[in-house]
Amino acid sequence: MRFQRVKGTRDILPLEALARRELEQLVFSRLSRSGFQPIHTPTFEKFELYQRSTGESSDIVIKEMYRFQDMGGRDLALRPEGTPSVMRAILENHIKLPVRLWYSMSMFRQDKPQKGRYREHTQIGAEIVGEAEPEADAELIKLGFDLFSEIGIDGMYMELNSIGCRECRPTYQVKLVNFLKKHSSEMCEECRVRMERNPLRVFDCKVASCQDILKSAPSQRDHLCKECKEHFDKVKKGISAFNIPYQENDRLVRGLDYYSRTVIEFKSTSLGAQDAVCGGGRYDYLAEEMGGPHIPGTGFAFGVERALLASKGEGIFTYEQPTIALLILPLGSDATSFALDLVFKLRKAGLEALVEFRSGGLSRMLKRAASRNARKVLIVGEDEMASGVFILRDMKSGEQRELSFEELIESQDADSS
């Protein structure tokens, strides 16, 4: 075959597509109850939107975006994450605040694919916009925790941190940079670059010698301003009140520029290197970065592919071979058009039914029905057409009953398995 998928993309075959539907329905139901409304935004936006919001120092903007020009010479990009678009939509459509929105949308990043990482993936996100209160963060975390517990994420744990605000973060950064400069000769090349661009990111470094040095680095937590500390304490208090276990990790920084105060990640121990299932946090400056008014917000987004991967062990999703409730087997060419007429009547009455079009003797027809996972078959041959009484056969037990069309509809037999 001449064609194959573009690198990093996937075909989602029926078995997985069904599991996805179940997942999405579960999320929809839980979020609706909590006052979230669905939203969809365009798959591509102006490149500048992401540049201004996701941020110039983020890897996403620096090297992972699908950026292109349209015929009008506009500088566009495929959506790498959902939050900027949602905020843009709120501002552009003057959506009344506060508001709770959720979405399920494809995201595109030109990363090198590996387990749990694709160039197109689906994120389900939930955003609470217009509320600066720590209770909003705590509620959102509770929602996420319940959702992932219900989905059955293997080895799930949550990490939490506060990265301060524009009052206290710069002060801390200066202290951190001063510290790093003192040790710069002992640190790896990349860390020295990070020092200049986004000093907080040095904490992500995996080099052992760097980590040793960082052990004695000043901690973010000790440099939060009064307001941020209070906010963070209230978030933690709220989470504890819900009995949600978490690990405070003052190295948790997150790669997007717009976060302030609360940042969270839900991780799974079963995903290999790409262990983050869900990431999120507060983004009180995002609207302003985009040239709008001050609008606080907090949210999270999780990867559908990763959630499904991590729920394979104890997950609630079925992954069962789909079955056909009722397969009609017409014997002889006249019977096919008769069966087709019949099948639409059955469907109209609410039954799930299909007609086998390929001709053949009854023996072969039954073989086919078995290989197509039919639960029941209806035999329609010369005798049946003449008498109006059909044979309904249960494929599992082999039991047969003779029924008229009316009796068949009444019994709703096709739907019982």
Added chain:
RNA sequence: GUGGGUGUAGCUCAAUUGGCAGAGCACUUGACUGUGGCUCAAGAUGUUGGGGGUUCAAGUCCCCUCACCCACCCCA
């Protein structure tokens, strides 16, 4: 962008020091002409990922390339 691994039938995998490309499952047909799953018999299927080289001879050795997987990085 940088490493490591793997590419043989639809799927899972064999093929000795380089010596006729195979098996199981699945599929098709028949035994069984209106009663499937079991059994038996027969059948179809390949540019051995692609290109080049060495050789009388390459799935096997060498070079290049592509794809996938895993990891670094980063993230969902």
